[in-house]
Amino acid sequence: MAQQDGVITSRRGRAEESRSDMITMLSWWSCTWMSCLLFLSIGYGVPAERCTGGSSCTDSTVDNDQKRPCVGARCPAKASRTSYSYQQTATSDVPYPYQPGRTNHQVSAPASATSDSPGSPDAWGGHGNVTRDCKGIECKLPLRIRLKSRSRAPCTGEGCPPVEGQEGLVRLSDRAAHFIGEVPDHQFSNAELGGAPLGVQLTCDIKPGENEVPSEDALILQLQMAKGQEKFVESLKSQQKTITDLQQKLSEQQSLLVNQQREIIEQQRRMYEQMDMIKIQYSILFDTVKQMSFQSLQEDVQQYFEAHLQGLQNQVRNHLQKTYSVHKMDVDAKVIDVEDHLPECGVCESEEFCDFQKNPPACAKCTMCPAGFFQLSDCSENVDRICQDRDECMDSPGICGERIKCLNTPGGFRCLGVAEKDAALGICGDQYFFNKELQECQACSECEEGVVAFACTADSDTVCTTVSENKLSESWSASLSMPAPKTPNSQVYPGLNLKIKEKMNCEILSPEENRVVFKQHGLLWADLNFAVKHNCRNFLQLSLKLNNSEEGFEISGSRIEQPEGKYFQSTSVSCAAEVEPSQTLCVVLKSPNQFCNQSKDLHVYELNTPLSLFWLSHDTGAVAMSAQMSTAMHYQTNYRPTFKIISVSDPYMVSLSHDGRSIKLTESGVVKYVFQQALYSMGPTCVREGFNLIFYLNRNGTNSELLQVFKSGVNYRDTSISGSGATKVNSGDIISFEVLSPAQCNVRYFGENSGISMLSLLWIPTAISTAITASVSSSGLPTGAVRNKVLSFHLDLPNDKIIQLISTGQFAHKYFKIAENGGISVSFNLKLIHSCNVVKVTISTRISDQAQPTVVAQQIGGHMPEGSQWTSVALRSSFHVKNGTMLSVSLDCVRGRINQIAHDKGTNLSILWVSS
Structure with a gap:
């Protein structure tokens, strides 16, 4: 081991x-x-x-x-x-x-x-x-x-x-x-x-x-490493060369950019120098204009006219010398004095002068110095009066205050930097008012004849009038048209002011392009008829807007539901208001959203005289009242609204009841009323049965039905129901209102201050007014293919001495005859069943039996809504009549037939007459 x-x-x-x-x-x-x-x-x-x-x-x-x-x-x-x-x-x-x-x-x-x-x-x-x-x-x-x-x-x-x-x-x-x-x-x-x-x-x-x-x-x-190393070294050398070239190009571009930046900086410096020079020149010019008074300009104009007049006189003298030189009697005769033979205007009246600028010369009225000017020379036989602007800044150095600069303007002055609300408080001083359009103080106008309709205030000028004292009422009518779209995608949101074109002159107002300016204070009743076919999402809203300078409010309005552009829809809007001079009235069409194109989604039907106004003087003793519904939302079958008064000219004559659901009248007279309610309905029974608006008159504790109006319902849509009429009332009478809807129909009622849920009325003494109501006669109702068929009526009350229903002759039960001159306001409601593409309702007048009828107002209705049993058309208009004028209502069906007209409920006519 x-x-x-x-x-x-x-x-x-x-x-x-x-x-x-x-x-x-x-x-x-x-x-x-x-x-x-x-x-x-x-x-x-x-x-x-x-x-x-x-x-x-x-x-x-x-x-x-x-x-x-x-x-x-x-x-x-x-x-x-x-x-x-x-x-x-x-x-x-x-x-x-x-x-x-x-x-x-x-x-x-x-x-x-x-x-x-x-x-x-x-x-x-x-x-x-x-x-x-x-x-x-x-x-x-x-x-x-x-x-x-x-x-x-x-x-x-x-x-x-x-x-x-x-x-x-x-x-x-x-x-x-x-x-x-x-x-x-x-x-x-x-x-x-x-x-x-x-x-x-x-x-x-x-x-x-x-x-x-x-x-x-x-x-x-x-x-391999040696060979790869050589290739790598060669690649590095080539890349290094490329990088060197790129760095050189980048350096060149940087130098070029630096040069361009220097040029731009130099140009900016030059521009700043030029702007400084312009500022200096502008300040010098502004000081020069400020220091130059209107007097020098007036003197130059005067010298020019005097020189021009002198040249004309010399030309006339030369012409007369050549003309009359041939009439020498002999050598010793005297030369005719040409000045004795100058063309003359003849004898001019006082406050007139001979105007040689005209051909031939004629007498002209002497110029009145406007407000803010003073007389420099008086009017003579051949020279007009010369006026000069008053320099308020020089006459009153502290007129704008110590720290506010004053600038003189023709006829007034301007306090630079003063807000409009401060100027409206009276900074302009006595005999001056703040002009909001010019944003400066202007001198108050003076009436030539001394008739002042409305005195000058801190923010409005003096209003003069030439209306005689015994003028009690006045009527006026106009046509409406859509303004031209500014762009191909012009929207109706947030609103368009319809163009107004008058058909007759009136002393109480003056129309402009898209508004009416009042010259005389008084009481106003307005009627508007409108028909449109639209594809806009949701509803359209038509309103009458009373505008006083900046603050304006809608005094009445109606909503047009969305039928997806299948047929024409019509609506009528009415209101009562108290107007003052310089106030304006305009018609506004708007959409609640931006999905409504003016040129693509709207098709307005051109009606005859869709806008009419009825004006009453305060001397008549009439009273105007406006109230809106409370803001509470109700989901119930029968709806009795609660009112809140917005304005009333005399609260003693017209007031609300203790529960706020009725209108109480103190004295007897004639009442013209209109009720408009916006609502949202849900359920198919709303479409089939529709809604009914009923007006009640309570006299001595007993209710009687004054008027009933029908409106076909819609499902899951916004719409409006409206009714208008006139009736005689006694002292202590009470008028109430109720909206009836089907039992299985859920309805949401709106109460807003935009005018879509409003009550307006005029109370007029019986000494100068009267009213009647009539229903369509059950005998001879037009059915089938109807062509301009005149409807027959019967009076609900005995004949009035001023408004009479003709009972004999060819016009029996078809024409109403007016016995005295004055103004009338007509309201007609029609409930029917039809298959016409368009139903036309027309109000016509004629003076004698042989004269052709004249169309005064017109309204249309389209197809019946799908699933509805009845439909309705409403027409309202105000106009002037003479003694002997006859009034009729005709019906026309275009491509279809009339099946049935409801003569007992939902179809009625009311006529109000006021002395002129």
């Missing part, structure tokens, strides 16, 4: 020593590249290959006890690793020539070789302790650095026979020769190598006795 441990220790020592020697040899090999070339040049010979076949394949160079195992593809059994060695003689280091007759490419030692020769096993360490068999170029190495002999370990390297299922390894000699053949600088011809291929064998022991790596792999690796 001790001997075995000694052998193991000896083997380990030799392995460590062999490993050290091998590391030294590899270091020396890798460090001396030229030595490798020398070894390649001297190491030519014929390499010994592995045994490739035969049963007698043995190693003849070793003793029997150290026979190496046969290595090769054809060896019969496991063999030891065969090294590629060069067999040499004792006298020469040149290997034996190649024997071409041998098929196995082996080189055998000559017969003359002995065991003492360097190539014998004894000389190279077969059994001795000094040397061992050298392999390849190792034979040329000194003995001190050669590897010591070691015991043969089991074959584990490349020379071992392949395992079953594994291919044979490539021969290292062929790989080395192939690699060296790729290097042209180190390649030798076959003649130089003795006609034999070049072969080199190197062995590097990584783990002695276990893994023996051939040394030619290290050579190949070293050659």
